[in-house]
Amino acid sequence: MSKPLGPIPHGFGERDGELAIDGHRASDLVTQAGRTPLFVYSRSLLSARMAALRAALPARIGVNYAIKANxxxxxxxxxxxxxxxxxxxxxxxxxxxxxxxxxxxxxxxxxxxxxxxxxxxxxxxxxxxxxxxxxxxxxxxxxxxxxxxxxxxxxxxxxxxxxxxxxxxxxxxxxxxxxxxxxxxxxxxxxxxxxxxxxxxxxxxxxxxxxxxxxxxxxxxxxxxxxxxxxxxxxxxxxxxxxxxxxxxxxxxxxxxxxxxxxxxxxxxxxxxxxxxxxxxxxxxxGRYLVGEAGVYVCRIVDRKVSHGVTYLVTDGGLHHQLAASGNFGTVVRRNYPVAIASKMGAAPEETVNVVGCLCTPLDRLADDAALPRAEVGDLVAVFCAGAYGASASPSAFLGHGPAAEVLV
Ligand SMILES: Cc1ncc(COP(=O)(O)O)c(C=O)c1O
Missing domain, CATH: 3.20.20.10 (Alanine racemase)
Structure with missing residues (x-):
């Protein structure tokens, strides 16, 4: 039995079967950044969110940004x-x-x-x-x-x-x-x-x-x-x-x-x-309302393994950048964030897998029992809703893997 994934925010696209952010293929953004894991923040989604707020709110009410979110x-x-x-x-x-x-x-x-x-x-x-x-x-x-x-x-x-x-x-x-x-x-x-x-x-x-x-x-x-x-x-x-x-x-x-x-x-x-x-x-x-849905965290599958019949996609990402998605930042019961195989966007789910990070702790989970297209070593995984409290609110020094790259497109 698979467990549901959170809803992928509106505004992300698909190009050549890949996740596209503001028209850029995820793999191209990774190539430009030179590495994974990578946080990608979308200018157009940031602007659209602010425009929606301005349209809905009375002009008399100003909007402040709480920098802590990102x-x-x-x-x-x-x-x-x-x-x-x-x-x-x-x-x-x-x-x-x-x-x-x-x-x-x-x-x-x-x-x-x-x-x-x-x-x-x-x-x-x-x-x-x-x-x-x-x-x-x-x-x-x-x-x-x-x-x-x-x-x-x-x-x-x-x-x-x-x-x-x-x-x-x-x-x-x-x-x-x-x-x-x-x-x-x-x-x-x-x-x-x-x-x-x-x-x-x-x-x-x-x-x-x-x-x-x-x-x-x-x-x-x-x-x-x-x-x-x-x-x-x-x-x-x-x-x-x-x-x-x-x-x-x-x-x-x-x-x-x-x-x-x-x-x-x-x-x-x-x-x-x-x-x-x-x-x-x-x-x-x-804070998060302005930036949270405008960010996506992209990491790469480094191993695909089976243990007691359960398939694990082991990525080079993890809770050191995505503490909240791992379920360890203020949540009582762990539930899945929106997660996708970025290099197979739009493909139908074929298998139920656990997506995990590279840290040697059982806390390092990115998606449990997720129904996803079949993915291999080298494929990219996207964790959405990563624009707030991701890079800055996760323990990036833990285990010495270091911080993720970040880019605004
Ligand atoms: C004083 C203050 N302002 C703003 C925020 C931002 O909250 P949010 O990102 O949920 O909008 C927080 C969150 O803890 C806060 O303590």
Whole structure:
């Protein structure tokens, strides 16, 4: 019995019986890169996703890119003219963003545990800090005084509600993220009276949700809470980062997020915006939704073997680049990502096989009991939905195989 594979995202093609990405045959891209494994990111799919968002969302709502999802330089450079803002999570991402010429006014820095040596360059550059605690805000203000710069500070709020159906919840109850909502007004008043530049609120409640209803409910709650906080603070909120959490379908039976439904509900919420938010700049902060489906991971079969009647296609890829596809990054039950034999795209399935990586651990699985066309040593395997949290969120130093190549086409 074979197990189903996740849905291959729209927008990939076939040329001469091979997977084609933006018209390029997978084998040609591998030849150009000089090696496998290779992450390929598609410019046209990145642009199309952003265009779909702009078409669905009210113009009033900006779209920020969370660089953590894919910090490849060419990917960020491609997104720079398309997105409004950029969210960073470390001094490393700050250096990367600034080195690419991103304007500091477009950058916000979230994440618990920001060290002084990260806060200082961020304040000096003039990026917005989404402060995660009173302690962090105090350190930021002290650093600002010491270096003679005015910190730009927003408060990340830990709301009392969560993003339902979210793969990773980041709000509701005790959390290491943000300041509990009831303590936000006091902290905001301290920031205002310190002379720092008050930048407003950040409410990021979770990640990887496919339910439009859950996202809309969270957004309605976020607007309501922000209006209450603005009232309690007694000053307008210049900017409200409403978070995101838009998910992508990775697994069999995952139903894509209904973007139109989210967009039309947001039009309604904006038309009815609470008075304290009338002048507030609004934005969403998206990572995987912008880049996840635009990337594919291509690796090569190096061995084909049978053990106790089970066929294994052993590739030169694996969990050191594809931790999430192996089922070891935040999933409870392992399910198959969309996987295909890239050199036999469109061919009918002929056999049930296990596709594994080259690491000597039973965790290194790319597809279990997958019905695929017959593949031999030398054939290419494609793992889709590889554009987010692939290269950068996998343990590429593990066992010394080294990082994969990456290319934007
Ligand atoms: C603060 C913050 N922003 C953005 C993201 C990006 O989430 P996603 O890639 O699921 O959109 C995360 C994910 O953990 C996050 O913690």
């Amino acid at each position: 910090p490849h330089r060419d990917v960020i450079t491609h997104i720079m003219p398309l997105a409004d803002g950029f969210d960073i999570a470390s001094a490393g991402e700050l250096r990367l963003a600034l080195s690419l010429g991103l304007e500091p006014e477009r950058i916000s820095f979230a994440g618990p545990g920001k060290r002084d040596e990260e806060l200082e360059p961020a304040i000096a550059a003039g990026v917005t800090l989404n402060c995660e605690s009173e302690g962090e805000a105090a350190r930021a203000l002290a650093i600002g005084q010491r270096i003679g710069a005015t910190p730009r500070i927003a408060i990340r709020v830990n709301p009392d509600f969560e993003l339902k159906g979210s793969g990773m919840k980041m709000g509701g109850g005790a959390k290491p993220f943000g300041v509990d909502a009831e303590r936000v007004p006091d902290l905001a008043r301290q920031i205002l009276s310190s002379g720092a530049k008050w930048r407003g609120l950040h409410i990021f409640t979770g990640s990887q949700t496919l339910s439009a209803n859950a996202i809309v409910e969270a957004q309605a709650n976020i607007l309501k809470l922000s209006a209450q906080l603005a009232d309690q603070i007694g000053e307008p909120v210049p900017k409200l980062n409403m978070g995101g959490g838009f998910g992508i379908p990775y697994f069999p039976r995952d139903v894509p997020l209904d973007l139109e439904a989210v967009g039309s509900a947001l039009h309604g919420l904006i038309a009815d915006l609470p008075a304290p938010l009338a002048e507030t700049d609004l934005c969403l902060e998206l």
